[in-house]
Amino acid sequence: MESTIAQVKKQPLLSGVLILFLVAMIFANLGGNMYGPLMPLYLRDLKASVPQIGLFFTLSQIIPLLLQILGGWLSDSIGRLRAIAIGSVFGIFVFFPLILAQTWQWLLLGEALGAITRSLVGPSFDAFIAEHSTEQNRAKVFGVTQAIFMIVSVIGPPLGGWLAGAYGFKGMLLVAAFFYILATLIRVGMAREAAKGGNSQPKKLSFASLKQNLSSMFGMVFAGGLITWILITDGVRDTSFALSMNLMPIYLQDIGQMSMIQIGWMNSVFGLCMMLMTIPGGWLADKTSERLVISIGMVFVGLSLFMLIGTPSGLIWMYFAGWALAGLGVGMLTPAYQSLISKSVPAELRGTAFGLFSTSLGIISLPAPWIGAQLWAGVSPRFPFMVTGIVVLLSIIPIMLKFHLPAKAEVLENS
Numbered sequence: 001m002e003s004t005i006a007q008v009k010k011q012p013l014l015s016g017v018l019i020l021f022l023v024a025m026i027f028a029n030l031g032g033n034m035y036g037p038l039m040p041l042y043l044r045d046l047k048a049s050v051p052q053i054g055l056f057f058t059l060s061q062i063i064p065l066l067l068q069i070l071g072g073w074l075s076d077s078i079g080r081l082r083a084i085a086i087g088s089v090f091g092i093f094v095f096f097p098l099i100l101a102q103t104w105q106w107l108l109l110g111e112a113l114g115a116i117t118r119s120l121v122g123p124s125f126d127a128f129i130a131e132h133s134t135e136q137n138r139a140k141v142f143g144v145t146q147a148i149f150m151i152v153s154v155i156g157p158p159l160g161g162w163l164a165g166a167y168g169f170k171g172m173l174l175v176a177a178f179f180y181i182l183a184t185l186i187r188v189g190m191a192r193e194a195a196k197g198g199n200s201q202p203k204k205l206s207f208a209s210l211k212q213n214l215s216s217m218f219g220m221v222f223a224g225g226l227i228t229w230i231l232i233t234d235g236v237r238d239t240s241f242a243l244s245m246n247l248m249p250i251y252l253q254d255i256g257q258m259s260m261i262q263i264g265w266m267n268s269v270f271g272l273c274m275m276l277m278t279i280p281g282g283w284l285a286d287k288t289s290e291r292l293v294i295s296i297g298m299v300f301v302g303l304s305l306f307m308l309i310g311t312p313s314g315l316i317w318m319y320f321a322g323w324a325l326a327g328l329g330v331g332m333l334t335p336a337y338q339s340l341i342s343k344s345v346p347a348e349l350r351g352t353a354f355g356l357f358s359t360s361l362g363i364i365s366l367p368a369p370w371i372g373a374q375l376w377a378g379v380s381p382r383f384p385f386m387v388t389g390i391v392v393l394l395s396i397i398p399i400m401l402k403f404h405l406p407a408k409a410e411v412l413e414n415s
Contacts, residue, residue: 013140014132014144014145017132017190018129018145021128022148024190026151026183027180027183028091028121028179028183029149029152030151030152030176031156031176031177031179031180032152033152033153033155034156034159034163034172034176035098035164035169035173036156037249037264037267038161038169038249039249040247040249041253046101046102046106047103050250050373050377051374053246053247053373054369054370054372054373054374054376055370057370058367058368058370060108060112060115061369068118068122068123070119071087071118071119071122071123072119074086075127081124081194083123083124084120084121084187085191087116087117087118087119087120087124088117088121090113090116090117090120091114092177092180092184094110095174097110098173099177126142129141129145130338137286138342139285139286139336139339140283140335142334143280143285146278146282146331146334147275147276147279150272150275150331153267153271153272154271154272155268156267156268156271157263157264157265157266157267157271158264158268159175160172160264161260161263161264161265162261165261216346217345217349220345226403227344229398229403230340233395236391236395239368240368241368241392243372243384243387243388244372244384244385245388246369247372247381251385255313255381255382256313256314257313258319267323269320270323270324270326272324273324273325273326273327274330275331276328276331277331278335281331282335282336282339285336285339289405291340291403291404292400294399296329296333297328297330297336298329298333298392298393298396298399300325301325301326301329301333302329302390303389304322304323304324304325305386305388305389307322307325308322308323309382309386340405372384375387
């Protein structure tokens with residue numbers, strides 16, 4: 001037993017395959033982070049009003065709800081790398097409606113194609129990382145990989161803001177498409193090599209297999225244990241975020257009096273702070289408990305939102321400081337959440353589990369962007385963010401009381 005532990009400790013934290021996997025993820029998400037934070041401003045540039053922007057983000061959540069669980073099941077069945085490669089090919093076509101858009105409604109087609117990509121890549125990403133770690137260093141590996149991955153949040157937003165300001169949104173999207181195509185080539189190559197090496201043994205796709213996976217997952221969801229409470233807590237919290245976060249760029253432009261380039265740099269500061277905190281957050285979760293680290297992260301995020309809504313217009317450095325605090329909070333809680341979920345389900349169900357979590361949270365928060373836009377117009381622009389901050393801080397109570405990892409986690413890990 002001691003020799004096995006010593007052997008694990010001698011192994012590098014990140015394998016060569018995992019490093020190449022992260023390189024591809026960086027190229028793919030660099031493009032996404034160039035235009036993603038600016039999407040509300042692109043919608044406004046295409047003559048969408050604030051209520052229409054809220055409606056857009058509500059409608060854009062519908063298709064992912066239909067695909068996330070299916071994508072997770074495909075990941076469990078055909079292999080992580082193969083699922084990611086297929087999703088990436090669909091991702092290339094996302095850029096056609098984005099670049100050719102004449103009205104804001106065109107962007108819904110891009111979101112529909114993007115939903116196919118995210119449904120295959122998203123669940124596979126966390127499951128692949130979990131499979132390249134051990135029970136003892138799971139949160140640390142998630143922390144390190146997230147820190148590397150968050151390079152895209154540091155570089156992408158300011159690069160996208162600069163390109164959009166200098167060459168327009170369509171010029172920026174062409175550059176983003178180039179990065180994504182490069183990532184797709186790497187991912188397809190990795191999937192082909194995995195298939196040649198016999199590392200991927202796809203299962204036969206069948207309705208019976210899907211039914212079995214879903215039955216196992218729903219059994220855990222309704223058992224009243226950790227999985228149940230993660231879904232409940234995250235559902236409420238995700239709904240509160242959906243009320244306000246899609247309107248953040250417009251809030252910063254209208255209330256904060258910030259330019260597009262400044263908004264890009266502010267998102268970069270968020271990404272940098274998140275990147276700096278993921279490794280300490282993962283290490284602390286391994287040393288103490290996931291629920292403690294998640295709770296501390298929630299405190300940071302809640303306080304950051306109240307800091308943002310309390311900052312006077314034009315005091316730009318305060319907006320940067322508030323968003324930096326949010327980045328520290330998200331960076332702390334993210335690897336702990338990923339570790340907790342991956343430890344709570346059997347290895348062969350991880351893709352389905354991450355897909356189910358995304359779907360369940362999306363169903364609960366589906367109307368939230370539209371509701372948030374109505375609160376913006378009917379109450380005040382600050383009100384949706386205030387609701388989000390209150391819910392985030394209140395969520396700490398069930399997290400501390402209910403986020404206990406079951407004793408059978410080690411059995412699940414080795415199953």
